[in-house]
Amino acid sequence: MLTYALSFAMVAVIIALLMNLYRMFVGPRTLDRVVALDTMYINAIALIVMLGIYLDSVLYFEAALLIAMMGFVGTVALGKYFLRGDIIE
Template sequence: MLDIVIQISLVMMSLALVLNLWRLAVGPSLPDRILALDTMYINSIALLVLYGLSKESMLYFEAALLIAVMGFVGTVALSKYLLRGDIIE
């Protein structure tokens, strides 16, 4: 039963990732694109965790943690650039 739920969740998260990619490409403004990129990080983390659950491997959880850290730093840097025009003060 859990395998079926994981497979359905993988399909739904993949669809969400594709829709976020569309928003990233077509987004009407730069903040919308930054938000779409941040949401893509979250969706990719969810995909890795679900795939790790299906394969019963801890390696995917470590990769998800690395993507979470890089996503946070990237979002902060892009937001700071958008607000001030400079990343390093």
């Protein structure tokens, strides 16, 4: 039963990733694209965690933590760039 739930959840997250990819390329403003990229990080983390549960491996959880840290730093850097025009002052 858990296998079917994980499979359904993975398909739903993949569909969400595709919708985020569409918003990232078509977004009317730059900030919409940044939010879509940030949401793609979150969806990728969810997909990796579900894959780790499905395959019963701890290694995927560590990869999800690394992606979460990189996503946070990237989002902060892009936000600072769009607000001030420079990342490092």
